[in-house]
Amino acid sequence: MGDNEESKELIPKPNYAVEIQNFESALLQFIDSKGLPSQSVLVTVKERGVVFGNIDNVLEKIDEKGKARSIYISKFLAASASGLFDAALNYLWDETINELRRRVTQYDISYFYDIAVSNPDKRKKLDAEDDLVKLDDSELIQGANKIGLISDLGFKHLDFIKYMRNWASAAHPNQYQITGLQLISWLETCVIEVISLPLTHVLIEIRKLLANIKETKISDLEGMQISAFFADLTQDQVDNLAAGFFGIYTLPETTSQTRQNIHLLAPPLWTRVDEQSRQQFGVKYAKYLANNDQQRQQLSRQFLELVEGISYIPDGIRAAEIETAVQDLLSSHRGVNNFYSEPTFARQLQRIVGETGNIPSQVNNSYVIGLVEVYLTNGNGVAWNAEPIYQNMLDNLDPSQALIAISSFNNIRIASRLQFDLCQAKFRKLLSDMKTKVSAPAVKELIEELEKYNGPLDKMKDDSRIKRKMDNLKKILNLQ
Numbered sequence: 001m002g003d004n005e006e007s008k009e010l011i012p013k014p015n016y017a018v019e020i021q022n023f024e025s026a027l028l029q030f031i032d033s034k035g036l037p038s039q040s041v042l043v044t045v046k047e048r049g050v051v052f053g054n055i056d057n058v059l060e061k062i063d064e065k066g067k068a069r070s071i072y073i074s075k076f077l078a079a080s081a082s083g084l085f086d087a088a089l090n091y092l093w094d095e096t097i098n099e100l101r102r103r104v105t106q107y108d109i110s111y112f113y114d115i116a117v118s119n120p121d122k123r124k125k126l127d128a129e130d131d132l133v134k135l136d137d138s139e140l141i142q143g144a145n146k147i148g149l150i151s152d153l154g155f156k157h158l159d160f161i162k163y164m165r166n167w168a169s170a171a172h173p174n175q176y177q178i179t180g181l182q183l184i185s186w187l188e189t190c191v192i193e194v195i196s197l198p199l200t201h202v203l204i205e206i207r208k209l210l211a212n213i214k215e216t217k218i219s220d221l222e223g224m225q226i227s228a229f230f231a232d233l234t235q236d237q238v239d240n241l242a243a244g245f246f247g248i249y250t251l252p253e254t255t256s257q258t259r260q261n262i263h264l265l266a267p268p269l270w271t272r273v274d275e276q277s278r279q280q281f282g283v284k285y286a287k288y289l290a291n292n293d294q295q296r297q298q299l300s301r302q303f304l305e306l307v308e309g310i311s312y313i314p315d316g317i318r319a320a321e322i323e324t325a326v327q328d329l330l331s332s333h334r335g336v337n338n339f340y341s342e343p344t345f346a347r348q349l350q351r352i353v354g355e356t357g358n359i360p361s362q363v364n365n366s367y368v369i370g371l372v373e374v375y376l377t378n379g380n381g382v383a384w385n386a387e388p389i390y391q392n393m394l395d396n397l398d399p400s401q402a403l404i405a406i407s408s409f410n411n412i413r414i415a416s417r418l419q420f421d422l423c424q425a426k427f428r429k430l431l432s433d434m435k436t437k438v439s440a441p442a443v444k445e446l447i448e449e450l451e452k453y454n455g456p457l458d459k460m461k462d463d464s465r466i467k468r469k470m471d472n473l474k475k476i477l478n479l480q
Contacts, residue, residue: 020052020081021045027082042083043178050180051080051088058188061196069102070095070195076187085178086168089186093165096158096190097137100144103194105129107147108210114247115240116143119327120287120296137162138334145412146240148203152412154193156458159416161186166336167380205229206241213248213261223264230269239277242269246281250288250299263306270307279362282312286320312362318352319360325349326363326370333374333383342374343385350389357396368397368404369411376427379420394433402437405430406447407470410461418457427457442476445469 024042031038055077062070072095079088104112113126116139126134135143141162145155164186168176199207209226212218218226230238248254249262270278281304288297304310314320329345332338353359359367375390377383397405408414409427417423431447438444446469453460460466 020048020083023081024083043085043180044083047085047180048080048083051184052077054184055187058184058191061188061191063196066195070099072098073187080180080183085180085183086176088183089165089168089178092183092187092190093137093161096161096194097140099195100140100149101132103149104132104140104144107149107207108244110247110251111210111244112143112147114244115146116140119324119331120284120291120293121324136331136335142413146236148200148206148237148240150193150197154197155412156416156419157189157193159413160419161189163379163420202232202237206237210244210248213265214255214258217257218261218264220264223261226265227268230272233272235272235274238269238272239274242266242273242277243280245269246284246300246303249303250296252295252299262303266303266307270309276365278309278312280366281309282314283319283323283362286314286317287324290317290320314360314362319362321352322349322359322367323363325352326367329374330370333378338378339381339383342383343389346374346383346386346389350393353393353396355396357393357398359401364401365404368401369408369414372405372408372414372430373417375430376414376417376423379417379423381422394430397434397437399438399440399443402434403443406434406438406443406450409450409457410470415458415461418460424457440476442473446473 024045028038028042031041059067059073067073072091076088076091076095079085079091109129109132110127113123113131116135117123117126122134125131132140141150141155141158144150145152150158164178168178209229230241233241245262245266249259249266281300285297285300285304288300301310301313304313325345325348329342329349332341332345335341353367371390371393374383374386375394394405409418418427428451431450435444435447438447446466449466449469450460453463453466455463
């Protein structure tokens with residue numbers, strides 16, 4: 001599209017502008033008559049015209065069924081017409097979350113909870129579709145990303161819109177001015193990435209598989225055919241499906257027929273599960289042990305015996321305690337009042353880790369990635385009372401943990417945080433701090449390459465040159 005065409009598209013249509021101007025004049029007169037402030041209350045008519053001048057292009061991406069249930073988009077338009085863009089952003093987010101919950105309920109709800117919720121105590125309280133409201137927005141969109149309902153790019157966009165909703169909408173007092181072009185762009189993103197996004201073929205097949213193992217008996221021949229399907233899955237899909245099998249298998253109410261079906265499918269799938277995910281199964285067993293959940297402890301051990309994964313059971317329960325403390329800290333960090341609640345959970349994690357920073361190998365990755373996430377902040381500000389704790393724990397990282405921190409930009413949640421200026425500055429300081437902890441020339445070269453990178457940091461993981469550096473590093477250090 002040429003510049004002239006684009007500029008025409010953004011010019012408010014006269015009829016919209018006139019109608020909105022008449023509405024605004026009457027409304028502001030009413031507000032004035034009550035002795036209330038009327039200045040800087042509403043967005044300009046021109047900005048509102050941008051939204052209404054482009055709304056047709058966005059709404060045509062939604063089918064008629066989708067439009068009929070999009071009550072919050074109607075409220076979005078009403079708020080936009082009124083000049084209350086901060087309220088409109090709230091309604092846009094409500095529509096996105098509402099639609100995401102609806103899509104999750106059409107999938108396998110138990111599988112979703114197993115993937116989205118890592119805390120076993122919280123997981124036990126989640127069972128039915130109505131329990132989805134107990135998940136915060138971060139858990140919902142991250143879980144949807146993990147099972148493939150939204151893409152990595154979609155997660156990154158939604159994470160940014162969630163950030164704007166938290167800090168630039170009517171959810172909090174603020175002075176941020178949202179433009180019409182930003183608002184209509186965010187609506188289009190939510191429509192494309194969630195509201196009108198069709199399910200992929202692989203996602204449909206996984207949904208069918210999860211239904212079949214619960215409802216029908218799978219024969220040996222069918223088991224072999226299904227196992228061949230595993231070769232088409234990505235690493236994330238393999239790891240998540242294995243976690244789903246584990247979750248179903250360890251539910252006390254699961255039938256013996258369903259467990260027998262998993263007996264056929266879990267061993268061939270296990271051969272493709274990566275090392276970090278395998279370690280997490282051992283951590284889950286330890287959590288059941290620590291919580292004295294005898295039924296699930298027994299069933300999880302049976303699962304590990306089934307896939308010949310007994311070696312992944314940790315010697316003690318400390319790994320489970322650290323994992324739980326990390327998840328509690330992340331839940332607090334991702335919440336709205338994190339600046340107040342976060343330090344308490346940071347101190348709890350520090351107490352469990354101890355002064356030496358000796359971390360069991362089973363939770364090495366989740367501990368370091370979680371620590372990097374809270375250290376980078378949420379992009380809006382620093383939790384000052386927790387900051388020295390994070391710095392102390394980072395200072396205690398050993399060379400292998402330092403490498404996890406350096407390469408954390410490959411993690412989708414860390415990459416998403418790197419959209420924000422404050423997080424970028426913190427990541428650059430992290431790289432500088434980690435330099436003193438590594439001695440391998442290949443690792444130092446990677447740090448130098450990252451420091452020289454002058455593109456957007458959130459896209460660093462997709463840079464071909466950096467990808468090659470990472471691949472070579474894995475080969476040199478035998479990390480594959």
